[in-house]
Amino acid sequence: MEEEFDISESKSQSSFDVKALLVRILSYWKLFLLFIGIGIFIVYQQNIRTQQSYRLGTQISVEEESNPLFTSNTSLIFNWGGVSGKVQTMINALSSRSIHEKVVDNLEFYTTYLKQSRFRKDDIYTYAPFKVNLIPKSNQLLGIPIKITMLENDTFELSVTFESTPVKTQNFSDKSKQNIDVPIGEYRNQFRLGELITTPYVNGIIELLEGRRFLEGEEYFVQFNDFHRTVSEYRAKLSIKNPKNSAILNLSMVDVNKPKIVDYLNETVKVLSEDQLNRKNQFVTNTINFIDEQLARVKSQLTLNADSLNSYRQENKIFNLNDQSIAINNKLSILEAERDNIKLKLGYYASLKKYLIASNLFTDVPAPAVAGIEDVNILNNISKINALSVQKSKYSSTVRKDATIFADIDRQIEGLKQVLLENISSASNGLNRILLSTNSKIAIEDAKIRKLPKAQQKLFDIQRQYALSEQTYNAFLVKRGEADIIKSASVSDILVIDPAKDTGATPIDLKLSSRYLFAVLGGMLIPLLLAFVITFFDNKLHNPQVLEGLSNIPLLGVVGKNNLENNLAVHLKPKSTIAEAFRSIRSSLQYFYKKNNLEGAKTLMITSSVSGEGKTFCSINIATVFAMSGKKTVLVGLDLRKPKIFGDFDIENDIGVVNYLIGQKDLAEVIQETKVANLDVITSGPIPPNPSELLMLEEMDVLIKMLKESYDYIVLDTPPIGLVSDALELIDYVDATIYVVRQDYTKKGMITLIKNKYEKGEIKNLSFIYNGYNQKGKYGYGYGYGYSYGYGYGYGSYGNGYNDDDSNKASLISRIKSVFKKKF
Structure with missing residues (x-):
């Protein structure tokens, strides 16, 4: 029965890779540019749509002002009848709703004058060329802008669009409200300046202000707001501070319209002073x-x-x-x-x-x-x-x-x-x-x-x-x-030290130019977080150093990324860095065989975690470098489930190991010559229903013994060990085992799996090959394609001096960088 390994529960033992995070961050430069650009665009759109807020204030003093005409001879005594003059009493008065109701009523702030700008209707307050004088005890439309368009001969058009019914109206004399039914659509009517307007929606007289002009075609809006809501809004806006519990009160207000702030603060102080004097008298x-x-x-x-x-x-x-x-x-x-x-x-x-x-x-x-x-x-x-x-x-x-x-x-x-x-x-x-x-x-x-x-x-x-x-x-x-x-x-106990006045107040909101800094920081934050999250949850190998940190299994060599459509990289480009990497691997293997006193034919098994890591690619090229050294070599395709090696040699997979093991063919019939000198191939043949059982037959022993009699090197291309147990059945036949991992593909958990098998003794003489290394990739750390060590060889570099590898052709920028590195 086939043995399968569950790799989902394998966990990486390595700590967080800060260097990988930094490299990944650098690789996201396009994302940084994209999100920074988006942030700047959003801030720009906000800047052109946002009205700036301003803070203005006034300062008053609360004093006990005695009556200058009051003497001991005065037969009327009134000094006990007024407000105590305490600061807290004034603060309570300023916070009261009654004060704000009087201020809003006096200034008629429930009426808003608007003018359409590019993105919104702006409150123009005193800049409107006209004023609406309301008829007492009449109802006015609430919350819907009423459009006023100037026509010729002091005539204007009043229009309002109704999207739903009923609508709310309010009588600003007694503050009562009423709902009225209106026809859906637009209401239009024409009036003259100074003419009495009596409609269900607005009742009053629109008069041109002295010294103002209302040009033909100009459009303005008037909106009546709920009185009580307006009072609540301004009441919330008023800030009262009493520094160091002194007799001084600092009143301030924030709004987008500076003239409104000035008038509201000054009127508030006026109403407070009048109320206080009335109470005093x-x-x-x-x-x-x-x-x-x-x-x-x-x-x-x-x-x-x-x-x-x-x-x-x-x-x-x-x-x-x-x-x-x-x-x-x-x-x-x-x-x-x-x-x-x-x-x-x-x-x-x-x-x-x-x-x-x-x-x-x-x-x-x-x-x-x-x-x-x-x-x-x-x-x-x-x-x-x-x-x-x-x-x-x-x-x-x-x-x-x-x-x-x-x-x-x-x-x-x-x-x-x-x-x-x-x-x-x-x-x-x-x-x-x-x-x-x-x-x-x-x-x-x-x-x-x-x-x-x-x-x-x-x-x-x-x-x-x-x-x-x-x-x-x-x-x-x-x-x-x-x-x-x-x-x-009698005089009021309220002394105005500094009345509210616009002396060139600057916006209290973040300056428009400063917002772009936050846009840049915000644009950088998203890619940074993305890089951190991906790096934190990333469980794949991205450089040889990570592989070394995960286990004590020796790294036999690092192989570059193959850019050819064929797996015969060594045969087709013998002077490439990939070919040199495989030669370095061959040297390390020869050293291993010599160190362990292995004479005669040597066997080598190549496996991996899962399909797609380059096991077949490494098998073909390792066999090729042995053959190119003059040694008689045979490559045996023992991946009976998913055979591959025949296509690269332009040979057929009609007969192979399976035919030999079941007795259909003898050894001579399954061996096929290749276009590589000294290299023969035995393909896997037809896919059998029981691959593991075939590899356990005595015929497998006979096959290996017969191959050792005819060849110097026997390279076994086996199934991935992380998926099936077929490769484990062949451990006893080999002198060394190579485990292929691939950059940006192999998961760290699989390294832990093979490490456990190695430490338990299930696999002996095991080495890693790091495949698909891309020096220009996201996680390269300066390894050359010829990097190789293991079994006493140490480091070796063979990447220089070979010109037939496309990946080795440096660009002008790369050559300039190289010069600077050498100089400095």
Whole structure:
């Protein structure tokens, strides 16, 4: 039964070949050029299609700006009513959605003006010659460019292409959205500049900007974007940095349109400053509103009292009071003013108590100064509770609702509220006691008035009501004026150090020229990785050094690549480097035979791992060099499964070894002469069904003995040992065995297989022949074709001085290199 060897599990024992990797990398120079070219082309295409991004910034300072008109004599106190001025509060405000909504709304950044370039529609922003003024509370088409083409006589065409239905629209007044059905295809209509446009897709007026020209045939696009998405995009783009926790804030933004960055940053700072100032003046504003309400009420009462006084005087012909009445009136007016002031305070406390109990927000606390409240504890606590409420309001736009910071603020507010309620209760009790005393004094003066004549009493009463209303009205006017002065004199705590400005900003993206460097590196990386992977998983022999490193079996010789169509390389070109290589092998074999004291006929078996490694080629040429030395040589074709040697000698394979072994022919009948002197050939003959069994017959012993009697050298061409066991049946008949390996073909695992057999003693006197060596190939390491050693011969070179080998004809470049090597 035929024995087959599984070579799939054989593994190379050699380490990673760095030198082979370097040689392979050099051999891939065409791939390097190809991938580098592809990389450069890709980068070029990206460069001409990519818009560069820019980063611009602005710098602001957060300061505690006090009111220059606020003094200790000012009867209105507002210093606790504004934003705390802390930097973190400003950072939270800048991060809030409300700020960005105001900025996008103010700048109308939901409207984008575009112009078609070579590869895309570019955002031209302020460079558009026209502006779209939208009709309030009207819907606009979202996300689809609307084309505007200028025609003659200030007429333009508005067109839009619909690829699907329905489409989305948005009302930018209340930010509501609506889906509408549209006909698939293109919508076109003509309008004049300044004319009202009312369509389901756009509603507004397109006006030509001052100093701009809209030339006939020019095309622009307008696109309306979702408001909330636009806000989110710009909110994400804004970068806020607070260097070293100082009062400085650096705001920056990255975008492809520099004018947009400038406007957005400056508008953001403007909106922040206005909001901060409004919060700072919130207490003043609340006070002014309260005073205005009181003035309106008192003014109405004052008018009624004035009308009543004038009517009574005219009807009763009494225009002045006597001295006693005047004295009583003055004293009573003072007491009543004190009583009204007490009632005003009590009313404020009652209102404040109700507000504290019923409200959750404390940013609209009534101003205590209006009621003349001077209690330091109440003033301080109102200031603290108001500041905490403002802080909570700011955090609500940037911090999650369930954050612990809200619970902490609520606990602080609740504690201050309880303290305030106690203060209010205590102050109210004190005021009620003072009110009782004042009412008693007023009652005494009223008793004096009742002693006056009736006419005088009536006039006194009307005049006293008028004077009281006038006094109250004047007092409110004074406080109103103080509040206006303080509000107008207030300044924002935001100080702009450097406004955003385009001073020639350079792109922050990788420079276009620098990208080509990465293209070159990327183009080199692919072939490098390919070379590494192929080298790492490569299990074939590529040079004699690798073969030597895999086993201790001697390397008999290195044979160059045969470029002839015939295997008779030595016979046809006896002066070639291949012929010299086989002569070197012959010398090594003769040395081996002599060293081992082998007399008489010598036998040599030539095998290999698998078919295609040049076993037959080596067999023919080794037999030829022996014959050319004058020795009678016979080449026996024992590859009974796949016979080959007959074709190169132009002989037939009708009869051969098989016929002899089965007894059909005698030895003389199977021997055939060749055109090579002293060389006979015995072909394998017809392919038998049982090759291995034939080689084990006694007739094989007889054949070898008879050949030894007639020939000096017997060369056996056997089947590949890696495929079948036929060659192993012939080991006992031979003096030496040659194992042929081929460059870039034989797998390293097969070397391990034959090495194991050699070490086990299954094969003796084994040597390698390295076949198909290509000095100009990818893995040559400087071996000449005549390289040969083994059994004491050492190195020998026979590659120089032979001119009939085509492969040895050096080109001009090769000769120049050779000269330089010799010189240097």
